[in-house]
Amino acid sequence: MNVETVITFLSTQGVDFALKLLGALAAWIIGRWIIGLALRAFGAAMAAGKKIDATLANYLKSIVGVVLNIILVLAVLDIFGVKTTSFAALLAGAGLAIGAAWSGLLGQFAAGIFMQVLRPFNVGDFVQAGGITGTVKEIGLFGTTIVTPDNVLTIVGNNKIFSESIQNYSTLPHRRVDCVAKVANSVDPIDAIARLKPAIAAISNVVASPAPDIEILQFTPEGPLLAVRPYTHTDHYWQVYFDTHKAIVATFGAAGYPVPDTPLAPRNRA
Numbered sequence: 001m002n003v004e005t006v007i008t009f010l011s012t013q014g015v016d017f018a019l020k021l022l023g024a025l026a027a028w029i030i031g032r033w034i035i036g037l038a039l040r041a042f043g044a045a046m047a048a049g050k051k052i053d054a055t056l057a058n059y060l061k062s063i064v065g066v067v068l069n070i071i072l073v074l075a076v077l078d079i080f081g082v083k084t085t086s087f088a089a090l091l092a093g094a095g096l097a098i099g100a101a102w103s104g105l106l107g108q109f110a111a112g113i114f115m116q117v118l119r120p121f122n123v124g125d126f127v128q129a130g131g132i133t134g135t136v137k138e139i140g141l142f143g144t145t146i147v148t149p150d151n152v153l154t155i156v157g158n159n160k161i162f163s164e165s166i167q168n169y170s171t172l173p174h175r176r177v178d179c180v181a182k183v184a185n186s187v188d189p190i191d192a193i194a195r196l197k198p199a200i201a202a203i204s205n206v207v208a209s210p211a212p213d214i215e216i217l218q219f220t221p222e223g224p225l226l227a228v229r230p231y232t233h234t235d236h237y238w239q240v241y242f243d244t245h246k247a248i249v250a251t252f253g254a255a256g257y258p259v260p261d262t263p264l265a266p267r268n269r270a
Contacts, residue, residue, distance in 0.1 A: 024076045027072075027075060027079060028076055031075065031076075035068045035072065038068060039061060042060075042064055043057065046060065058123065058138055058139060058140075062141045107159045108141075108143065110159075111158035111159040112139065112158040115139060115144075115158060115162060116139070121166065121168045121171075122136065123137065123138065124136060124170070125170040126234050126235075127166060127170070128167040129146070129166045129167070130164055131156075131160075131164070132146050132156050133149070134146040134148035134149060134152075135147045137153070140155075143157050143158055144158060149238075169234040169237075173233065174210075174233055174234075175231065175232070176213075176229050176231055177229060177230050177231070177232060177237060177241050177244060178227075178229055179227075179230075179241065179248070180217060180226065181228050181252070182222060182223055182260050183226065183252070184222070184223045184257065184260045184261065185224075185260075186258060187223065189216050189224040192224075192252070192255075192257070193216075195251050195255055196226070196247070196251055197211075197214055199247045199248075200212045200214065200230050202247075203230065203247055204239070205236035207230075207232060210231050212228070212230040213227065213228075215227050222261050223260040223261075228244060230244060
């Protein structure tokens with residue numbers, strides 16, 4: 001395109017194009033503002049309906065948001081003279097690439113619907129899904145947002161979640177905290193178990209039923225290895241985990257138990 005062609009275009013259609021551009025920009029800004037108002041109103045209406053939980057409400061809100069944004073894009077294209085039929089023909093002419101992309105998106109969308117029906121977890125649950133462990137923040141149209149324990153926001157495709165195993169740590173009222181404690185060979189493991197039981201049971205947020213499991217797990221050259229397994233709600237898992245180790249150190253220290261010998265590394269023989 002040479003300079004003369006540009007000058008001709010600007011002199012004949014420049015004003016019309018500028019008006020269309022300004023109109024499209026105004027339509028986009030106003031449309032986005034209206035969509036924001038509509039989504040907030042829809043969210044408030046869903047929150048007012050006490051029979052609709054947060055998970056389903058967020059999912060429906062996502063669907064409405066996508067539909068309204070598609071309508072806005074079509075309206076902006078119409079300002080430039082691109083009709084809906086022309087837009088559909090453009091998509092159809094894109095061929096296999098767009099078809100494959102839409103196939104993947106539709107798969108994610110379908111998986112999201114099945115997740116809403118089967119309800120393997122809700123917003124706020126602590127889960128392991130799609131290889132990610134964390135707290136569910138949002139179940140969207142195509143992906144689920146999970147916040148990991150190290151506070152990283154992670155989005156996992158719904159199809160990946162639905163096609164793999166899902167572990168929900170929040171469904172049952174309590175879960176087991178697995179810890180171990182080693183005593184020296186000179187220490188009576190039965191005495192160590194008797195001392196640990198009241199100490200572990202006294203830890204904050206450890207449930208009374210089932211009672212903590214403290215048993216001999218295995219024997220090692222340095223001394224018996226004890227399994228120390230209290231139970232607590234998943235919200236208090238790490239607090240109980242760390243407090244259990246503190247209780248083990250304090251209990252064994254008060255009893256005057258010696259530290260188990262560290263095994264010597266094997267010597268290299270020439």
